[in-house]
Amino acid sequence: MRYYVQRVALAILLLLAVSMLTFGALNVLGDPLFNILGPVAGDVNNPDSIKMIEVAKREFSLDRPLPVRYALWLSDFVRGDFGVTFSSTGQPPVSGVISERLPRTVTLVAMAQMFAILISIPWALITASRAGKVSDRISTLNAFFLVAMPNFALAVILKYVFSIKLGWMPLTFVADDPWRSRLFQMILPALTIGLPVAAVYQRLLRTDIITTLQQDFILLARTKGLSRTRILLVHALRPSLFSFITVVGLNTGALIGGSIVSETVFRIPGIGSTLVESVLRNDFPVVLAIVMIVASSFVIINLLVDFAYTLIDPRVRR
Amino acid sequence: MSVVANNAGDEAAVARKKLGFGFWLCVGWLGLMLFVAVFTPLLPLKSPTANFLDSSQGRPPYAPSWKHWFGTDKDARDVFSRTLHGARISLTVGFSAITAGFLIGGTVGVISGYFRGWIDRVSSFVFVVLLSFPSLVLAILLTSLIERSLLTVSLVLGLLSIAPVGRLARAATLQYSDREFVLAARQIGAKDRHIIIKEILPNVAIPMSSLALLGMAVAVVAEGGLSFLGLSVEKGITWGGLIQLGSDASKTLEKAPWISFFPILMLFLTVLSLNFAGDRLRTFFDVKEMTL
Numbered sequence: 368m369r370y371y372v373q374r375v376a377l378a379i380l381l382l383l384a385v386s387m388l389t390f391g392a393l394n395v396l397g398d399p400l401f402n403i404l405g406p407v408a409g410d411v412n413n414p415d416s417i418k419m420i421e422v423a424k425r426e427f428s429l430d431r432p433l434p435v436r437y438a439l440w441l442s443d444f445v446r447g448d449f450g451v452t453f454s455s456t457g458q459p460p461v462s463g464v465i466s467e468r469l470p471r472t473v474t475l476v477a478m479a480q481m482f483a484i485l486i487s488i489p490w491a492l493i494t495a496s497r498a499g500k501v502s503d504r505i506s507t508l509n510a511f512f513l514v515a516m517p518n519f520a521l522a523v524i525l526k527y528v529f530s531i532k533l534g535w536m537p538l539t540f541v542a543d544d545p546w547r548s549r550l551f552q553m554i555l556p557a558l559t560i561g562l563p564v565a566a567v568y569q570r571l572l573r574t575d576i577i578t579t580l581q582q583d584f585i586l587l588a589r590t591k592g593l594s595r596t597r598i599l600l601v602h603a604l605r606p607s608l609f610s611f612i613t614v615v616g617l618n619t620g621a622l623i624g625g626s627i628v629s630e631t632v633f634r635i636p637g638i639g640s641t642l643v644e645s646v647l648r649n650d651f652p653v654v655l656a657i658v659m660i661v662a663s664s665f666v667i668i669n670l671l672v673d674f675a676y677t678l679i680d681p682r683v684r685r
Numbered sequence: 686m687s688v689v690a691n692n693a694g695d696e697a698a699v700a701r702k703k704l705g706f707g708f709w710l711c712v713g714w715l716g717l718m719l720f721v722a723v724f725t726p727l728l729p730l731k732s733p734t735a736n737f738l739d740s741s742q743g744r745p746p747y748a749p750s751w752k753h754w755f756g757t758d759k760d761a762r763d764v765f766s767r768t769l770h771g772a773r774i775s776l777t778v779g780f781s782a783i784t785a786g787f788l789i790g791g792t793v794g795v796i797s798g799y800f801r802g803w804i805d806r807v808s809s810f811v812f813v814v815l816l817s818f819p820s821l822v823l824a825i826l827l828t829s830l831i832e833r834s835l836l837t838v839s840l841v842l843g844l845l846s847i848a849p850v851g852r853l854a855r856a857a858t859l860q861y862s863d864r865e866f867v868l869a870a871r872q873i874g875a876k877d878r879h880i881i882i883k884e885i886l887p888n889v890a891i892p893m894s895s896l897a898l899l900g901m902a903v904a905v906v907a908e909g910g911l912s913f914l915g916l917s918v919e920k921g922i923t924w925g926g927l928i929q930l931g932s933d934a935s936k937t938l939e940k941a942p943w944i945s946f947f948p949i950l951m952l953f954l955t956v957l958s959l960n961f962a963g964d965r966l967r968t969f970f971d972v973k974e975m976t977l
Binding site: 381382384385388389392393396511512514515516517518519520523524526527530531538620621623624625627628631632642643646647649654658661662665666 | 810813814817818819820821822825826827829830831902906909910913914915916925928929931932935938939942945946949952953956957960961964
C-alpha cells in the first residue's frame with residue numbers, strides 16, 4: 368500500500384513541476400499581450416491603445432503577478448476550465464477546442480498502438496523461432512530500416528504510395544463523415560505512427576523470446592512432444608511479455624509525438640496538429656492546455672505501467 | 686530450438702570481435718555527409734537559390750535529368766544542390782545537440798552517481814520531469830518561444846538529450862563508484878575530483894561514447910521533425926523543410942515526388958548509418974543499457 372501512495376504522490380509532484388515549467392516558459396519567454404492585441408500592444412503612447420491594453424490585461428488577468436496567475440490557471444485547469452483562446456474575441460473556449468479534438472487523437476494513438484502490438488507479436492514469434500536463419504536476418508534488416516525512417520518521411524511515403532499512386536486510401540480526414548469512414552481514414556495515419564514502433568517492439572520481444580526459449584521448462588515441453596506453435600504461443604510468449612508491457616507503456620509518449628506529425632501530414636484536426644497551429648499563432652492557453660494534457664496522460668500511463676508491473680511481479684513493490 | 690538459440694549467441698560473439706563491413710560502409714556514408722556538410726560552399730554545386738527556368742521544358746517542376754540530377758522544385762531550383770546544402774544544418778544541429786547533451790547530462794549524471802545524496806535526488810527528479818514530456822512536445826514548446834537559430838535549436842535538442850544521457854551516465858557511475866580501484870584510490874587519499882576524472886570517467890566514457898551515435902540519430906530525426914513542422918532554424922535549407930515543401934500539397938507530391946523523396950533518401954541513409962554504426966559499436970563494447 369505504501370508503495371502505491373508513494374508512487375501517486377510522486378506522480379502528482381511531477382505534474383506540478385511539469386505545469387510550472389510549461390506555464391513559466393510560456394509566460395517568461397513569450398509575450399501574451401502581443402498575441403491578443405497584435406501591434407497595438409507595443410503602442411504605449413496612443414491613449415486608445417493604452418485603454419485597450421488595460422482592458423485586455425484585466426480580461427486575461429495579465430495584470431496579476433506570475434505566481435497568482437499560475438495559481439488561478441491551475442485551479443481552473445483541475446476543474447476542466449482551460450481558459451480562453453488568445454484572440455480578439457476569446458472564442459471558442461480552450462476546453463471546447465480540446466473536447467472537440469482530443470477524441471480524434473486518442474483514437475489515432477489507440478489505433479497506432481493496436482497496430483504496433485498486432486504486428487509486432489506475430490512478427491517477433493516467427494523471427495524468434497527462426498533466429499539466425501535468413502528470414503530472421505532479412506526481418507532484422509527491415510526492422511532497422513523502419514526504425515531509421517523518421518515518421519514524417521514515412522507519412523509522406525505512405526501517402527504517396529497508398530493514397531496517390533494506388534488510390535486505396537483516402538487522402539484526407541473529413542470531420543463530418545460518419546464514424547466508420549473516419550476510422551478508415553485514420554488507418555494510414557495510424558500506420559505511420561505504429562509501424563516504426565512495431566519494429567521497436569519486435570526487436571525487444573524477439574530477444575526476450577529467444578532468451579525464454581533457452582529455459583529448462585521449454586526443453587521439458589519439447590521432450591513432452593508439444594508442437595512448436597503450442598510451445599511458442601502457450602509457453603514462451605507469456606513469460607517474455609514482461610519488458611514488452613513496460614515498453615508498450617513507455618512508448619505512448621513516442622506515439623503522441625508521432626501523432627503530431629501524422630495529424631499534420633494527413634490533416635486530421637486532433638490536438639497534435641492543433642498544438643503546431645497554436646504554437647505558430649502564439650496562442651498559448653491552447654498550447655498550455657495541450658502540453659499539460661499530453662504530459663499528464665504520459666505521467667498517468669507510466670504510473671499505471673508501474674502498477675501493472677507490481678501485479679505481474681510483486682517483488683518490484685519493495 | 687535451443688540449438689537455434691545457441692547459433693544466435695555465437696553470432697553475437699562474432700559480431701563483438703569485429704565491427705564488420707556494414708559498419709565501415711555506414712562510417713563511409715557518414716564521412717561523405719560530413720565532408721559535404723563542411724565543404725558545401727566550396728563544392729562545384731549549382732546555387733541552391735537560383736531559378737533554372739527552361740522555356741523548352743515548360744513550367745517547373747522539372748523531372749530529374751542529366752542537368753538536374755534530382756530534378757527541380759516548383760521554383761525551378763536544383764533539388765540536388767539544395768539537398769546537399771540541407772546536410773549542413775541537419776548534421777550541425779545533430780552533432781551540437783548531442784555534444785551539449787553529453788557535456789551537461791554526462792557531467793550531472795556522473796556527479797550525482799558519484800556523490801549520491803541530495804544532489805542525486807534533485808537531479809533525478811529534474812530528469813524525470815524532463816522525461817515527462819514526450820520529447821517532440823517539449824521541443825515544439827521551447828522552439829516556439831525562442832528565436833530559432835542554429836545555436837538555439839541545437840541547445841533545445843541538447844536539453845532534450847540531457848535526461849536520457851544523464852540517467853545512463855549516473856547508472857554507469859553507480860556501477861563503478863564502489864569498485865575496488867575506486868576504493869583503493871580513496872584509501873590513498875585521492876580527492877573526489879581526481880577520482881572522478883582519473884578513475885571513473887575513463888570507464889564511463891567508453892560505453893557512453895558508443896551511445897553518442899545513436900543519440901545523434903535521435904537528434905537528427907528530431908531536427909528533421911521540427912523543420913518539417915516549420916519550427917527549426919528559420920534561415921537556411923533543412924532536409925525536413927525540403928520534404929515539407931515537396932509534400933505539403935498532394936498535387937506537388939503526385940506530380941513531382943522527387944522534390945521530397947531525394948531529401949527523404951538522404952535523411953534515411955544518414956539516420957540508418959548512425960543507428961547501424963551506433964548499434965555495432967554498442968555490441969562491440971558490450972553495452973547493455975539502451976534507453977536513449
